[in-house]
Amino acid sequence: MNEDQILNRIRRRALLPRRCHLVKGIGDDCAIYRPPGSPEDLVFTTDLLLEDVHFRRTTHSPADIGWKAAARGLSDIAAMGAEPRFCLLSLAVSEDVDQGWIDRFFRGFFALIRSHRTPLAGGDLARAAKIACDILICGALPRGTALLRSGARPGDSIYVSGVLGGSALGLASLRGRALRRHLRPQPRLALGRFLREKLGATAAIDLSDGLSTDLHRLCRESRVCAVLDAPIPVFPGAALEQALHGGEDYELLFTVPPQTQVPARFHGLPLTRIGAIRRGARGKVTFFGLPAPPLGYDHFR
Amino acid sequence: MNEDQILNRIRRRALLPRRCHLVKGIGDDCAIYRPPGSPEDLVFTTDLLLEDVHFRRTTHSPADIGWKAAARGLSDIAAMGAEPRFCLLSLAVSEDVDQGWIDRFFRGFFALIRSHRTPLAGGDLARAAKIACDILICGALPRGTALLRSGARPGDSIYVSGVLGGSALGLASLRGRALRRHLRPQPRLALGRFLREKLGATAAIDLSDGLSTDLHRLCRESRVCAVLDAPIPVFPGAALEQALHGGEDYELLFTVPPQTQVPARFHGLPLTRIGAIRRGARGKVTFFGLPAPPLGYDHFR
Numbered sequence: 291m292n293e294d295q296i297l298n299r300i301r302r303r304a305l306l307p308r309r310c311h312l313v314k315g316i317g318d319d320c321a322i323y324r325p326p327g328s329p330e331d332l333v334f335t336t337d338l339l340l341e342d343v344h345f346r347r348t349t350h351s352p353a354d355i356g357w358k359a360a361a362r363g364l365s366d367i368a369a370m371g372a373e374p375r376f377c378l379l380s381l382a383v384s385e386d387v388d389q390g391w392i393d394r395f396f397r398g399f400f401a402l403i404r405s406h407r408t409p410l411a412g413g414d415l416a417r418a419a420k421i422a423c424d425i426l427i428c429g430a431l432p433r434g435t436a437l438l439r440s441g442a443r444p445g446d447s448i449y450v451s452g453v454l455g456g457s458a459l460g461l462a463s464l465r466g467r468a469l470r471r472h473l474r475p476q477p478r479l480a481l482g483r484f485l486r487e488k489l490g491a492t493a494a495i496d497l498s499d500g501l502s503t504d505l506h507r508l509c510r511e512s513r514v515c516a517v518l519d520a521p522i523p524v525f526p527g528a529a530l531e532q533a534l535h536g537g538e539d540y541e542l543l544f545t546v547p548p549q550t551q552v553p554a555r556f557h558g559l560p561l562t563r564i565g566a567i568r569r570g571a572r573g574k575v576t577f578f579g580l581p582a583p584p585l586g587y588d589h590f591r
Numbered sequence: 592m593n594e595d596q597i598l599n600r601i602r603r604r605a606l607l608p609r610r611c612h613l614v615k616g617i618g619d620d621c622a623i624y625r626p627p628g629s630p631e632d633l634v635f636t637t638d639l640l641l642e643d644v645h646f647r648r649t650t651h652s653p654a655d656i657g658w659k660a661a662a663r664g665l666s667d668i669a670a671m672g673a674e675p676r677f678c679l680l681s682l683a684v685s686e687d688v689d690q691g692w693i694d695r696f697f698r699g700f701f702a703l704i705r706s707h708r709t710p711l712a713g714g715d716l717a718r719a720a721k722i723a724c725d726i727l728i729c730g731a732l733p734r735g736t737a738l739l740r741s742g743a744r745p746g747d748s749i750y751v752s753g754v755l756g757g758s759a760l761g762l763a764s765l766r767g768r769a770l771r772r773h774l775r776p777q778p779r780l781a782l783g784r785f786l787r788e789k790l791g792a793t794a795a796i797d798l799s800d801g802l803s804t805d806l807h808r809l810c811r812e813s814r815v816c817a818v819l820d821a822p823i824p825v826f827p828g829a830a831l832e833q834a835l836h837g838g839e840d841y842e843l844l845f846t847v848p849p850q851t852q853v854p855a856r857f858h859g860l861p862l863t864r865i866g867a868i869r870r871g872a873r874g875k876v877t878f879f880g881l882p883a884p885p886l887g888y889d890h891f892r
Contacts, residue, residue: 291690293716300691300697304711312677312712323677325626327632327864332626332633336681336727338715343683348719376613376624380637380725382644389592389600394600409621410605411613414639415598416888424681424715424725426637428624517679589718 291396294507312480317441319366319427319496319513331436332375333429341384341420342590351389353398354473355421360393360402362498364477365428365540368388369435369496371486372429373410374479379425382418406479412433437486437544441493442512444569446545449552451481451559455528458536468525475540481556485544489552494544500535501588504543507584510573512545518565518577534577537587594891595808618799618812620667621730621742632737633676634730636667644890654699656722661703664728665778665798666841669711670788670797672738673730673736675709675780680726683719685736691879694833707780732745732843738787738845740793747846747868750853752782752860755802756829759837768828778821782857786845790853795845801836803876806846808885809875813846819866819878835878839886 291299301316313331314322320333338361341347350358356487359379367374379399384390403410460472478496485491497507501522509516524533545567546552552561575582592600613828614632621634640660648723660680668675676678680700684693690730704711709728761773763861781799786792796809802823805883810817846868852864876883 296693297716299694300711300716303697303701306709306710306712309711310708312675315677315710316714318713321677323633323712325629325731327631328626328629329621330628331627334626334679334680334713334729336726337727338681338683338711338717338725339722340683340717340719342718343719374615376611376622378622378635378727380639382639382641382723387818388773389597392597393600396604400604403826407608408599409607409611409616411607411624412619412635412637413617414637415594415601415890416639416641416644418641418644418723419721420719422639422641422683422719422723424637424639424728426635426679428635430626440669460762461652467772495669506663514595587714 291590293588294335297589322436329433330430332431333367333436334371335363336424336426337362339423350473351425356399357371357402359423359425361398361475361477361540364406364479364499367427367429368477368482369494369542370429370481370483372431373407373483374413374427374429376409377403377425377427378411379413379423380397381413382416383424384418384420384573385419397486412540419425423457435486437491437494437507439493439495439511441546442514442568443492443506444514445548445565446492446517447548448545448565448567449561449563450541450543451478451561451583452538452541453525454541455533455536456525457538458532459525459528468527470537475538477540478542481542481559484556488589489546489550491544491546494542497539497541497543498537500537502535503574503584504587506573506584508543509575512574514567516565517568518582520564522564523560523562534582535585592891594889597825598889620670623737625734630733631731631732634668634671634673634737637725637727638663640724651774653863655697657696657700658703658724658775660724660786661700662776662778662841664726665707666797666799668728668730669780670738670795670843672787673732673782675707675728675730677710677712678704678726678728680710680714681874683723685719685721688786703792712735736787738792738810739794740794740796740809743809743815743868745795745815745868745870746849747793748849748865749817749846749863749868750862750864751842751844752779752862754809754824754826755840755842756834756837757826758786758839759833760829762827769828773839776839778841779843782843782860785857790847791851792845792847795843798840798842798844800838803835803883804885804887806876807874809844810876814873816871816875817866818869819883821865821877823865824861824863835883836886
């Protein structure tokens with residue numbers, strides 16, 4: 291079984307009860323909770339960051355690890371169009387890690403969460419054989435306005451922010467601007483809010499596991515298929531495969547109704563039309579007429 | 592540095608900004624968030640459960656691991672006097688784990704969260720060298736009514752629920768009712784709500800790391816000291832050291848004003864007075880006149 295099949299199996303057993311305050315459970319970038327009496331919905335995401343799975347200590351400094359732990363969670367909040375409100379961090383450190391390492395980890399972690407006004411409200415701390423982080427981020431937005439994976443409609447245009455493949459190139463080459471992209475991803479929080487508030491985006495997802503996999507997920511949740519019929523914006527020097535299937539770019543993939551005027555840039559970040567949503571086999575993606583199966587990152591393949 | 596010293600160092604750097612919706616950050620069993628316009632506060636806790644740190648696969652079945660992951664989080668919710676609303680689970684499984692293992696894990700996990708009406712709303716899934724779980728639980732209670740560690744006042748009586756040391760005995764002996772206590776702890780959610788709603792408890796904490804350590808934490812947050820001057824209720828067969836310093840009993844330790852009439856039992860669970868809160872050296876605990884330093888579980892000692 292692959293990752294999505296395992297998740298679907300858990301999801302079938304985790305059906306939400308009829309009377310609860312959850313608006314959305316498993317199946318999107320975040321879960322959505324509606325506090326009684328509040329004009330706001332709260333969105334929640336957790337993301338693991340594990341040594342020798344998501345990072346190696348030979349490539350990532352302690353501050354890089356702290357930064358990335360925060361970036362992964364904040365990127366999910368961005369994909370919902372929400373504003374982060376607080377975070378919790380569970381951290382396991384290995385025996386050989388000292389107080390200096392922990393201080394440097396938190397320097398990177400706080401640098402990113404503070405720049406997005408996200409206080410650390412708690413968490414857990416343990417010793418283990420390898421370093422492990424799990425970040426929980428809570429975000430907020432006006433009731434009923436969250437950008438979902440499930441909102442794309444046939445005819446919608448598909449857009450992506452930034453350029454893709456930089457993180458995969460950085461991981462492969464271990465140098466230059468591409469490595470910086472890999473080590474210090476920038477969650478697109480301001481763009482997410484713009485998509486929700488101003489642009490009227492119909493669906494969004496963050497590109498954590500690769501364009502082919504994440505677009506497949508968006509299409510599956512929206513019960514549509516996608517045709518990619520325009521050049522994908524590729525990070526200078528990256529291969530098309532890295533842009534299509536490489537993960538950890540943390541850009542936003544989103545859909546808008548066909549008439550929507552999308553600016554070419556948002557605060558300097560390119561927004562590029564790469565295709566369109568179509569009626570058809572649920573979750574299927576084609577790239578200039580050829581099938582583009584989900585070949586992004588999968589822990590279980 | 593020990594665990595509490597590392598946590599205090601993080602806490603000093605995680606000061607909450609003046610204008611935010613957090614009522615309580617690092618330093619209690621849960622963080623507290625106040626949604627604008629809502630009559631309820633939300634409480635949040637995360638707990639790691641790591642292979643070969645918190646459990647071994649030779650003693651814990653997959654269902655035991657799933658149960659305990661949920662129990663650790665629910666116990667923190669109980670200590671605040673809150674009602675659980677939903678949970679998120681981050682789960683890393685090792686290469687040798689198959690779909691059957693994952694199914695059995697979730698059988699134990701769902702058995703406990705369903706019995707407390709706590710839907711699973713999302714999470715994360717990964718492969719790693721060892722099994723790792725991180726549970727996030729969100730609970731709710733009427734605004735401003737959470738039971739805190741910091742509410743104990745000089746003169747208050749100190750009570751504990753149940754009998755202590757059973758989990759430590761079970762881990763040491765690997766048999767009998769004590770082992771069952773170790774493998775399948777029962778979070779005291781109904782008791783926590785009773786303490787908040789009916790009994791007017793002034794402070795509470797759950798016993799996850801051992802009485803000596805957790806009472807020390809409660810006293811430190813309340814800026815008081817504690818004298819234990821009555822017999823501690825001990826699990827049949829457990830040693831006094833196991834009851835004083837053994838962790839994972841997941842009973843509730845709480846304080847009430849001196850005049851409070853505390854019933855001898857709550858739904859069959861004994862409630863025992865074990866001492867009193869005094870003015871004095873912050874966090875100090877004495878046991879029949881002798882110092883009882885925090886010798887419970889500490890990942891960093």
